[in-house]
Amino acid sequence: MTAALWPLQQAVVQTLRAHAPLMALVSGVFDEVPENTPHPYVTLGSITETVDDAHNQRGLEASVVLHVWSKYRGYKEASTILAALDAALDRQPLAVAGFTDVSIAHEQHTQLRDPDPDIRHINVSYRVWLTRE
Template sequence: MTAALWPLQQAVYAKLTGHAPLIALVSGVYDEVPEDAAHPYVTLGSITEDVDDAHNQRGLEASVVLHVWSKYRGFKEAATILAALDTALDRQPLPVAGFKDVSVAHQQHTEVRDPDPDIRHINVSYRVWLTKS
């Protein structure tokens, strides 16, 4: 089975950076955060994959983790950004090179108080099902 790691990361990044409501809320969407990045922003986290074949079709079930980072006092700003992430990804089409029948669903999220008391952080994971083309 060919992994979807890189094509899936590319697809998620393209979807998020092309989603105007999200981009209006954040300074950027990053794989590697620049030193001078302003808050709030979103980072791409880990992707895990499990084989999910069906009869004669090769498939994967993946989990994509994203992180929302904010310096707003409280979680209101981060929660607003999370809602924009959902608008972009949850149950929305996601073209992934080399795969078909791609579906995405919000799996879970967690609010985290960072050791730095000025930073708020939300981890969010999306479940993605893909069938090899």
């Protein structure tokens, strides 16, 4: 089975970058954050895949982790960005090259305090189910 890692990453990042309400809140959505990028922003974390075949169909179940980074005092800004991520991804259509029957749902999120006391961080994971074309 061919992994969906790269096409899934491309689909998620493109979907987020095309979501105007999210992009109005952040300086960008990044795989690798450019130096001197102002907060807040969203980064792609890990993608984990598990084979999820059915009788005559080849499939995958994946977890996509995203990170929200903010310097706002408290979690209000990061939580607002999380809501925009959900509006863009949770139970929304997602076109992943080479796959059909793609569905995505918010799985969990965690508020974290960074070692830098000025930074607030929320990591969020989305569960994705995909069937190979």
